[in-house]
Amino acid sequence: MRFFALIVVLITGTLLLYATVDMPDWGDPYSPANTHVSPRYIEKTIEETATPNIVTSVLADYRGYDTLGETTVIFTAGVVCILLLRRFK
Amino acid sequence: MTIEFKDVIIQTICRLLTPPIQLYALYVIAHGHYSPGGGFQGGCILGASFILMVIAYDIGEVKRRMAEKMNTIFCSLGVIIYSGIGAICLILGANYLDYGILHKILPVNPVRARALGTLGIEIGVGIAVMAVMISIFLNIASGGEHEGALE
Numbered sequence: 001m002r003f004f005a006l007i008v009v010l011i012t013g014t015l016l017l018y019a020t021v022d023m024p025d026w027g028d029p030y031s032p033a034n035t036h037v038s039p040r041y042i043e044k045t046i047e048e049t050a051t052p053n054i055v056t057s058v059l060a061d062y063r064g065y066d067t068l069g070e071t072t073v074i075f076t077a078g079v080v081c082i083l084l085l086r087r088f089k
Numbered sequence: 090m091t092i093e094f095k096d097v098i099i100q101t102i103c104r105l106l107t108p109p110i111q112l113y114a115l116y117v118i119a120h121g122h123y124s125p126g127g128g129f130q131g132g133c134i135l136g137a138s139f140i141l142m143v144i145a146y147d148i149g150e151v152k153r154r155m156a157e158k159m160n161t162i163f164c165s166l167g168v169i170i171y172s173g174i175g176a177i178c179l180i181l182g183a184n185y186l187d188y189g190i191l192h193k194i195l196p197v198n199p200v201r202a203r204a205l206g207t208l209g210i211e212i213g214v215g216i217a218v219m220a221v222m223i224s225i226f227l228n229i230a231s232g233g234e235h236e237g238a239l240e
Contacts, residue, residue: 064186078221085233
């Protein structure tokens with residue numbers, strides 16, 4: 001059984017390594033992410049959101065759903081910690 | 090077993106440091122538009138100031154300043170502020186979390202309204218992160234008992 005698991009892990013790892021060959025190079029200026037959304041954010045952040053910090057405008061404005069999910073994850077972690085650990089007498 | 094822990098130097102330093110730490114945390118939250126920072130980082134610093142208080146004094150000292158019930162309410166209040174601002178945008182007729190529409194109820198133009206909406210949700214995130222940090226630390230450090238000093 002453990003031999004079988006090793007085989008599965010090896011095959012999956014090989015496939016993942018094979019897939020990374022197709023990814024754009026690190027910092028490639030012509031990759032899709034750098035030619036499509038990044039210039040849009042850099043050019044329009046000030047006039048659309050009046051926020052000089054592009055990271056904040058992407059985090060909280062353009063990608064607001066994502067941050068809502070992150071906040072919910074943190075909230076869930078806190079609630080689960082109370083439920084599992086707190087002992088009421 | 091808990092050990093009574095009193096050290097004049099540590100407690101005095103804690104008393105002196107806690108207000109600047111909390112002020113700095115509020116600065117990090119409010120200044121997230123112009124410098125690195127925001128709700129997550131500021132909330133962590135705010136929670137760390139309470140954790141410093143647990144370490145220097147004991148858990149009772151923190152629970153006198155931030156009751157457990159209050160802390161649990163703050164946990165959910167942060168998420169409610171965030172999703173509430175999104176729901177207000179929905180009620181005013183825009184998409185969920187599309188803060189531009191907030192200019193209908195705020196005396197600013199749509200672009201500034203987006204910045205203010207961002208600030209609002211950063212405050213919500215900061216409150217939630219602070220309360221969750223305190224809650225997780227207290228529960229893990231005291232094994233759920235919420236009593237006495239740390240061992």
